[in-house]
Amino acid sequence: xxxxxxxxxxxxxxxxxxxxxxxxxxxxxxxxxxxxxxxxxxxxxxxxxxxxxxxxxxxxxxxxxxxxxxxxxxxxxxxxxxxxxxxxxxxxxxxxxxxxxxxxxxxxxxxxxxxxxxxxxxxxxxxxxxxxxxxxxxxxxxxxxxxxxxxxxxxxxxxxxxxxxxxxxxxxxxxxxxxxxxxxxxxxxxxxxxxxxxxxxxxxxxxxxxxxxxxxxxxxxxxxxxxxxxxxxxxxxxxxxxxxx
Numbered sequence: 001x002x003x004x005x006x007x008x009x010x011x012x013x014x015x016x017x018x019x020x021x022x023x024x025x026x027x028x029x030x031x032x033x034x035x036x037x038x039x040x041x042x043x044x045x046x047x048x049x050x051x052x053x054x055x056x057x058x059x060x061x062x063x064x065x066x067x068x069x070x071x072x073x074x075x076x077x078x079x080x081x082x083x084x085x086x087x088x089x090x091x092x093x094x095x096x097x098x099x100x101x102x103x104x105x106x107x108x109x110x111x112x113x114x115x116x117x118x119x120x121x122x123x124x125x126x127x128x129x130x131x132x133x134x135x136x137x138x139x140x141x142x143x144x145x146x147x148x149x150x151x152x153x154x155x156x157x158x159x160x161x162x163x164x165x166x167x168x169x170x171x172x173x174x175x176x177x178x179x180x181x182x183x184x185x186x187x188x189x190x191x192x193x194x195x196x197x198x199x200x201x202x203x204x205x206x207x208x209x210x211x212x213x214x215x216x217x218x219x220x221x222x223x224x225x226x227x228x229x230x231x232x233x234x235x236x237x238x239x240x241x242x243x244x245x
Contacts, residue, residue, distance in 0.1 A: 012037050013036070013037050013038075013039045015036065015037070016034055016035070016036050017034070017035045017036070018032050018033070018034055018035075019032070019033050019035070020032060020033035020069055020070050020071060022071050022072055022073055023053075023073075024073050024077045025073060025075060025076065025077040026077055027053060028052065028053055028054060029050050029051065029052055029053060030050075030051045030053055031048060031049070031050055031051075031061070031071035031072075031073065031080060031082075032048070032049055032051060032071070033046050033047070033048060033049075033068070033069040033070065033071065034046060034047050034048075034049050034060075035069075036064075044067070045064055045065070045066070045067055046067045046068055046069045047060050047061070047062045047063065047064045047068050048060070048061045048062045048068045048069070048071045048080070048082050048095075049061060050097075061080065061095060062082070062084065062095075062102065063086075066084060066085055066086040067084060067085045067086075068082055068083065068084040068086070068093070069082065069083050069084075070082055070083045070113075070114075070115070072115055072116070072117060073117075074117055074121045074182070075117055075119060075120065075121040076121055077097070078096065078097055078098065079094060079095065079096055079097060079121075079182070080094070080095045080097060081093070081094055081095075081105070081115045081117065081124060081182070082095065082102075082115075083112070083113065083115070084102070087104055087107075087134060088134055088135060089108065089109060089110065089111035089134050090111035090112065090113060091104055091105070091106045091107065091108070091111060091112055091134070092104075092105040092106045092112050092115045092124065092126055092180075093105060094182065094184075103184070105124070105180060105182075105184060106126065106128065106178075106180065106187065107133050107134045108128050108129070108130060108131060108132075108133070108134060109131055109132040109133060109134045109135060110128065110129040110130065110131050110132075110173050111128065111129075111134075112126045112127065112128040112178075113126065113127045113128070113175070114126055114127045114198075114200055116200045116201065116202060117182070117202075118179075118182075118202050118206045118231070119202055119204055119205070119206045120206055121182060122181065122182055122183075123179050123180065123181055123182060123206075123231070124179070124180055124181075124182050125177060125178070125179050125190075125200050125202065125209050125231070126177075126178055126179075126180070126187075126200070127175040127176070127177060127178075127197065127198065127200065128175060128176065128178050128187075129173040129174055129175055129176070130176060130178070130189060159220055174193075174194060174195070174196050175196055175197055175198065176189060176190070176191040176192055176193075176197055177189070177190040177191045177197050177200065177209060177211060177229065178190065179209070179231055179233075188232070188233045189233070190209060190229045190230075190231070190233050190237075191211075191213075191229060191237055193215075194217075195213055195214060195215045195217075196213065196214060197211050197212070197213045197227075198211065198212050198213070199211055199212040202231070203228075203231075206231060207230060207231055207232075208228045208229065208230060208231060209228065209229055209230075209231050210226060210227065210228045210240075211226075211227055211228075211229070211237075212224045212225070212226060212227070213225065213227050213237075215227075215239075223243050223244070224243060225239050225240070225241045225242065225243050226239075226240045226241045227239055227240060228240055
C-alpha cells in the first residue's frame, strides 16, 4: 500500500496490532500479543509471539484459531504463562519454551486473569470469580451458528457500576485473589467477599501478595486502598493505607 492508495474497509484484515510486551529475564527475547481481525468468524483473534532482541526474528508460540494474550515469563525464563480462551472461558495456560504443547493451569467456569509469577517461580497468583469448574469448550460451529439461538438473560442490577468495557457484566463475577502451583493443582483462594480485588504484586520474599481493593461496601466508589494477604492463605488481608478520595 502506498500513500496514493486509499484505505478501504478490507484493509482492516491486514492490520496486526502488537501489545502486552514482556521482556525475558535474560533480555534475549520479548514475548508479545499480536491481535488481528478474522474476517470469516467476524471477531478478533490474538496469538503470542516470541521475538529475538538480537536479530528481530519472530515465531508464533500459540495458534491463531483462538485468542491468546498477556504472556508472562517465569523468573528463570524457561516457561511462559499466558491467558487463552481455547478451552471456552479465559484461563491461564503454561508453555515450556523448550518445546511441547501448552497445558491448562486454571479451570474456573468464570475464567481467570492477571497471572503473576511468584519470585521463586513455584506459584502463580491470579484473579478470578471462582465458582464451578469450567464446562467443555463449544464445538466447531461458527460464531453465527452459536449466536443463532442466543437470547439475552434477564438481569437484576443492584449497583450503578455493573459493567465495564472488555469485561461486560461483572456483578456476579467479583474478582478475588487465588494462588496455584505453577506445575498445576488446586488453587488456594486468598480473598473473598463482595468487594473487587485488582493489581496484584508479590513481595520479594514470596510470603505476601499486595493488591488494590475498594472495600468501602460501595461498588460505585473510586476509593481504593492497598492491602496485603499472606500467600499461603493463613490469615485475612490487612489494610496498608487509609484513603478518603
